[in-house]
Amino acid sequence: MKYKMFSIAQRMAAVGLCLVLGAGIAHAKTFRIGVTQIVSHAALDADQRGFEAALASAGFKEGVSIVYDRQNAQGDPAKADAIAMKFVKDKVDLIHGIATPTTQAVVKHTKKIPIVFSSITDPVSAGIVPANSAPGKKTGTNITGVSDLWPVALQMETYAKFVPKAKKWGTIYNPAETNSVMHIKAMREAAGKMGLELVEVTISSSKEVAQAAASLVGKVQAITITSDNTAVTDLESIVAVCNKHKIALFAGDVDSVPRGAVAAYGLDYYLVGYSAGKKAALILKGVKPGDIPWGPVEKFSLVINEKAARAQGVVIDPAMLKKADKVLR
Numbered sequence: 001m002k003y004k005m006f007s008i009a010q011r012m013a014a015v016g017l018c019l020v021l022g023a024g025i026a027h028a029k030t031f032r033i034g035v036t037q038i039v040s041h042a043a044l045d046a047d048q049r050g051f052e053a054a055l056a057s058a059g060f061k062e063g064v065s066i067v068y069d070r071q072n073a074q075g076d077p078a079k080a081d082a083i084a085m086k087f088v089k090d091k092v093d094l095i096h097g098i099a100t101p102t103t104q105a106v107v108k109h110t111k112k113i114p115i116v117f118s119s120i121t122d123p124v125s126a127g128i129v130p131a132n133s134a135p136g137k138k139t140g141t142n143i144t145g146v147s148d149l150w151p152v153a154l155q156m157e158t159y160a161k162f163v164p165k166a167k168k169w170g171t172i173y174n175p176a177e178t179n180s181v182m183h184i185k186a187m188r189e190a191a192g193k194m195g196l197e198l199v200e201v202t203i204s205s206s207k208e209v210a211q212a213a214a215s216l217v218g219k220v221q222a223i224t225i226t227s228d229n230t231a232v233t234d235l236e237s238i239v240a241v242c243n244k245h246k247i248a249l250f251a252g253d254v255d256s257v258p259r260g261a262v263a264a265y266g267l268d269y270y271l272v273g274y275s276a277g278k279k280a281a282l283i284l285k286g287v288k289p290g291d292i293p294w295g296p297v298e299k300f301s302l303v304i305n306e307k308a309a310r311a312q313g314v315v316i317d318p319a320m321l322k323k324a325d326k327v328l329r
Contacts, residue, residue: 042255047273054277117145121179166221
């Protein structure tokens with residue numbers, strides 16, 4: 001048998017090629033990410049887009065190094081539970097929990113798979129992070145994420161400036177949503193301090209939104225919707241009632257403004273998701289989720305919809321337009 005002799009240069013080149021191929025193999029893992037979303041509406045959809053954009057900017061490209069299993073519970077807690085069990089059975093590498101009910105479901109079913117939550121108002125009260133945890137702190141568990149605590153009192157004060165004559169305000173929410181209960185409590189307190197009356201209508205599904213909105217006609221001069229996924233899912237029904245009866249409608253998330261609200265002083269949910277996505281990228285790079293602090297997104301924006309204002313009989317003070325970060329015409 002004859003052996004072929006290689007020069008030193010040829011041998012070094014071969015070693016270099018092996019190192020390059022080895023590096024490629026080391027980074028060839030495709031991560032599977034389970035996405036569980038309670039319902040589909042503009043804010044939560046924006047959250048998901050922001051999350052995936054952050055991972056892409058960190059070098060995790062869909063179809064190359066990431067495969068998403070996107071699931072929607074359609075407002076059904078039982079379906080959220082089934083989705084959680086599916087992800088655990090499939091042994092996904094990471095779970096993105098969008099909103100409280102879906103994240104509560106995955107937390108119940110796994111203590112090992114990394115979980116990154118987003119669009120959750122109070123993850124402590126919801127039992128998602130430890131009771132002794134606080135914003136900016138590490139959980140020491142398999143969980144981290146981004147909360148969407150709204151500036152409810154500031155929102156009420158801001159919206160009152162649009163319609164200073166409105167003394168009776170309405171709101172619609174699902175008491176089964178932990179985030180909504182927390183926000184309604186804050187809204188109630190803010191309204192009381194401002195000398196306003198808050199008329200509350202509760203619902204259990206998005207099918208009841210239109211009827212709930214109609215029940216407020218003749219009772220209120222303005223309506224404000226908090227971070228209630230059930231109500232926001234069918235915001236268009238509330239808009240239709242407000243346009244017909246000249247009732248001013250305000251929202252807490254800026255994504256609801258193009259859908260027909262007069263204004264919102266609140267969060268850009270794309271940025272909520274983007275912040276969560278950056279935490280997910282750290283986990284995929286080897287950082288333990290329990291070592292990544294959770295916390296809120298602190299940037300708020302004022303967005304105004306002049307077309308909606310005209311439809312609902314609201315005359316906007318020019319001073320408010322100057323304060324706006326964005327005006328839709």
